[in-house]
Amino acid sequence: MKDNSLHIVSDEVLISSLAEGDSKAIGQIYSSYYPAIEKMVFKMNGSVDDAFDIFQDSVTILYEKAKANNLQLSCKLSTYLIAIAKHLWLKKLSKLKKQSFSVLHDNMEENIRIDDDIDQFLEFENNVSKLTKCFEQIGDPCNGILKAFYIDNKSMQNIAIEFGYTNPENAKTQKYKCLNRLRKMFFNEPELKEKNERKY
Amino acid sequence: MNENTNIYEQIEKYCLDLMDEKECYYFEQEIAKNPALAKSVHEYQILLHSFDHQQSRQFIHDSLSTFHQQHRSHTVVLFTQLKLHVNKYWRTASVAACVALIASVFTFITVRSIYKHDTKGVYETLRLVSKEINSIKKNQGDIKNEVGNLKKKSAAIPDYPSKYSGTGFALNNSGYLVTNLHVIDGFSKIFVFTNDNVGHPSEVVATDEINDLAILKINESDFSFHDKVPYSIRKSNPNIAQRIYSLGYPKNDIVYNEGYISSTTGFEGDSNRFQLELPSGPGVSGAPILDETGNVVGIISGKQSQTEGVTFAIKTQSLLSLCKSLPSDFESNGINTSEIKGQTRTQQVKKIQPYICVVKVYN
Numbered sequence: 045m046k047d048n049s050l051h052i053v054s055d056e057v058l059i060s061s062l063a064e065g066d067s068k069a070i071g072q073i074y075s076s077y078y079p080a081i082e083k084m085v086f087k088m089n090g091s092v093d094d095a096f097d098i099f100q101d102s103v104t105i106l107y108e109k110a111k112a113n114n115l116q117l118s119c120k121l122s123t124y125l126i127a128i129a130k131h132l133w134l135k136k137l138s139k140l141k142k143q144s145f146s147v148l149h150d151n152m153e154e155n156i157r158i159d160d161d162i163d164q165f166l167e168f169e170n171n172v173s174k175l176t177k178c179f180e181q182i183g184d185p186c187n188g189i190l191k192a193f194y195i196d197n198k199s200m201q202n203i204a205i206e207f208g209y210t211n212p213e214n215a216k217t218q219k220y221k222c223l224n225r226l227r228k229m230f231f232n233e234p235e236l237k238e239k240n241e242r243k244y
Numbered sequence: 245m246n247e248n249t250n251i252y253e254q255i256e257k258y259c260l261d262l263m264d265e266k267e268c269y270y271f272e273q274e275i276a277k278n279p280a281l282a283k284s285v286h287e288y289q290i291l292l293h294s295f296d297h298q299q300s301r302q303f304i305h306d307s308l309s310t311f312h313q314q315h316r317s318h319t320v321v322l323f324t325q326l327k328l329h330v331n332k333y334w335r336t337a338s339v340a341a342c343v344a345l346i347a348s349v350f351t352f353i354t355v356r357s358i359y360k361h362d363t364k365g366v367y368e369t370l371r372l373v374s375k376e377i378n379s380i381k382k383n384q385g386d387i388k389n390e391v392g393n394l395k396k397k398s399a400a401i402p403d404y405p406s407k408y409s410g411t412g413f414a415l416n417n418s419g420y421l422v423t424n425l426h427v428i429d430g431f432s433k434i435f436v437f438t439n440d441n442v443g444h445p446s447e448v449v450a451t452d453e454i455n456d457l458a459i460l461k462i463n464e465s466d467f468s469f470h471d472k473v474p475y476s477i478r479k480s481n482p483n484i485a486q487r488i489y490s491l492g493y494p495k496n497d498i499v500y501n502e503g504y505i506s507s508t509t510g511f512e513g514d515s516n517r518f519q520l521e522l523p524s525g526p527g528v529s530g531a532p533i534l535d536e537t538g539n540v541v542g543i544i545s546g547k548q549s550q551t552e553g554v555t556f557a558i559k560t561q562s563l564l565s566l567c568k569s570l571p572s573d574f575e576s577n578g579i580n581t582s583e584i585k586g587q588t589r590t591q592q593v594k595k596i597q598p599y600i601c602v603v604k605v606y607n
Contacts, residue, residue: 067307074311092466096312104304111300168297175294180591194295195302220252227287 055121063110081129102128178229186222401443406604411492411531414599419462423530431605455562474595476582478539492531493602510556524555538584
């Protein structure tokens with residue numbers, strides 16, 4: 045990674061503005077680190093789309109850790125991101141080719157612990173794709189209400205108006221009913237678990 | 245239900261860390277006593293984490309995509325321009341270079357011979373020669389301009405209205421589409437408009453005059469659809485009375501229609517085609533006919549002018565045999581397995597829609 049012009053702000057500042065969801069920080073991360081990761085994925089038989097997918101996932105890991113104030117870097121941010129991207133891509137590759145690639149720990153990565161981060165991320169990804177399937181099956185109005193509350197962060201007041209409930213209290217009762225249905229689908233439906241395949 | 249709601253509310257409050265110390269303490273004791281409650285709490289936590297994760301990944305994916313697209317559109321435009329230039333105009337460019345080379349060699353020889361024999365006339369001749377070089381320069385500039393104009397004409401979508409438009413649908417992920425031959429026959433400027441309303445210059449790679457089929461390829465090296473083609477192409481003959489539906493572009497927006505197969509032969513017993521009871525109009529030529537499981541069973545080719553609702557379609561065997569004649573870079577990945585089998589019609593249509601395109605031709 046070139047050190048000069050690209051590092052306009054320090055890693056710490058970049059991470060803390062990323063945690064706040066600052067789009068400038070995301071732009072900076074893209075322009076500073078994406079080219080290197082793209083190059084790496086190209087070298088390892090990937091396409092532009094693969095590279096970008098991997099990059100998105102890597103930055104998501106970074107964002108979630110930054111947001112939870114759980115990121116203690118023992119190395120430079122670029123090293124961390126590249127290590128994450130490399131591991132993710134090798135996992136994806138071994139799944140695609142149905143054979144395993146051993147993840148080589150070269151000197152650069154020796155001191156970085158990322159396996160836990162990646163495992164947690166993959167588990168989350170798995171849950172999200174399961175959730176998406178549940179949302180598809182749960183039907184209206186549950187689908188809309190749950191998404192509005194838990195993903196779009198709308199207030200109960202607004203949800204009551206949008207979905208035609210007489211007061212927020214009624215909407216809230218409906219929301220809990222829906223969440224309970226979702227929970228049952230998510231944890232009890234064996235069929236759903238089988239269908240649920242992940243990319244990695 | 246009220247009591248239940250209360251419990252859920254408490255669980256959520258606990259999971260989101262909204263309880264005060266005392267409340268939290270009692271609730272934790274409750275959890276320790278009641279394994280069913282503990283299980284619920286655990287499951288809620290997983291769900292809430294999943295919501296959180298979905299939110300974060302959506303946010304990051306969206307923001308990065310914006311930057312990525314800006315960046316990509318820059319480099320792609322530059323790269324394709326360069327490639328187009330080199331590929332299409334190297335002949336013209338090399339002729340121009342040769343002319344310039346011959347002219348300079350000629351000048352050199354003339355100058356030398358004149359210098360040897362007649363020193364007085366040297367300046368006069370030099371003036372003439374430089375004039376000549378200037379005119380050659382100008383000519384070369386003209387050639388360059390013309391080449392530039394040509395390039396613009398062929399790669400950009402004309403601003404005048406198209407001569408004819410039809411529907412086409414994707415055969416694979418890398419830009420191969422099929423449409424009716426009569427849609428594009430005799431036109432050189434063909435553009436495929438994907439459902440994001442972006443026009444892509446395309447060329448004809450295979451045709452079948454008898455069955456009115458043409459296979460197009462989008463002329464962009466980096467073009468691909470978002471994902472694998474979701475439908476497959478059925479190899480067997482269609483059955484009479486089978487219910488079918490189609491998606492086409494009789495207007496600027498995609499239109500859905502459904503009907504049934506009314507005869508397994510076409511106009512006057514044509515065995516390469518079959519007859520449908522399906523409303524159709526100009527512009528849907530080349531649209532796919534799909535069965536309930538999301539297999540393509542035919543391609544719309546025309547209608548009987550007197551009878552309302554009667555439409556004819558081409559059987560898929562003709563299409564499959566035409567595909568065999570394609571160059572080796574055509575991989576029919578995705579047309580063998582239907583990804584949308586067993587889904588509801590609305591879900592199927594949603595998945596299929598991006599792979600149905602408008603084909604427009606220009607004079």
